[in-house]
Amino acid sequence: MYSLRFQLLFATIVAAVGGAISFYYHSSLVLSFLTLFVFVLISYGILYAFVYRPLQRIQRVVTAQEDKQSIQRFLANSSDEFQQLSESFNAMLDSFRADIVQMKKLEGVRSEFLGNVSHELRTPLFSTQGLIETLLHGAVDDKKVNRNFLKKALNNIERLNLLLEELIDISRIESGEMKLRLRYFDIVSMITSTVAEMQNYAEQRNVVLSMTGINGTMDVYGDRERLRQVLVNLIENAIKYSEKFSRVTIRLSKQPDRVEITVEDNGIGIAPQHLPRIFERFYRVDKGRSRNVGGSGLGLAIVKHIVEAHGSNIKVESEVGIGTRFTFTVNTSSVE
Secondary structure, eight states, X not given: OOOHHHHHHHHHHHHHHHHHHHHHHOOOHHHHXXXXXXXXXXXXXXXXXXXXXXXXHHHHXXXXXXXXXXXXXXXXXXXXXXXXXXXXXXXXXXXXXXXXXXXXXXXXXXXHXXXXXXXXXXXXXXXXXXXXXXXXXXXXXXXXXXHHHHHHHHHHHHHHHHHHHHHHHHHHHHHTOOOOOOEEEEHHHHHHHHXXXXXXXXXXXXXXXXXXXOOXXXXXXXXXXXXXXXXXXXXXXXXXXXXXXXXXXXXXXXXXXEEEEEEEEOSSOOOGGXXXXXXXXXXXXXXXXXXXXXXXXXXXXXXXXXXXXXXXXXXXXXXXXXXXXXXXXEESSOOO
């Protein structure tokens, strides 16, 4: 492959040599001009083949991008410079197409997210509005229903508050605004206190909470409050989707450089087709039951983000009618 500079120089030399030959060998002015014209045509052909045509191909490829669907690529083998230009140009086109695909994907996610948020907000709002209107139209004086209606309205407001808090959380996480407060702390004491706080909720639903491997002290490196948020969410979900008189077990296992935490239940389980999507925002396995037991639909998405921010992954194993097991790890030392 020759450089473009060499090709231009060669075309110029050809034209000059042609002019010199015609002047030296031909006394006839017409013949001299004819010989010069032939050499100029040869020079033009060189420039046309190696410069003008590659530029035309570039123009065609650029024009084809206007529909944003073109997969044309620019291929040039006329010179080293055009070869480098084609490689850079094609890399730019690949990046351009990837950006378009990503933008379309994000637009779909955004539309779905807004639709889910609107639905999640609308349900408790309309329910609360109906309850208040009923009270204002006379039910407030009926002692048999007024207290019950107020409790339902309060539950809806609490649900809205939870949804807004978790929307703020996931927005901060995904935008990178949420910074982890990493430090060493005893994870045994954190788990013990969290389980104690969840005991009353478990008793209300006739579910037994138990712990295994929770003894002594185990120092880990992480954000205590965010990891507590993960644990609360997993335990709460396990209790919600467990049948009466079943058991939820929190297991701790020490490994060489990390601690493994497992939250396991013997509840209704999750069908295999749902497992890959349960960490998506607002994804519900059983929409009817999920809304009956409460929750925003964002909890597991937040759990996944927090665990991954700690350099780990959360795993889920489940079998319908047998139960579900969530497992994640926390490092015992800081990882640079």
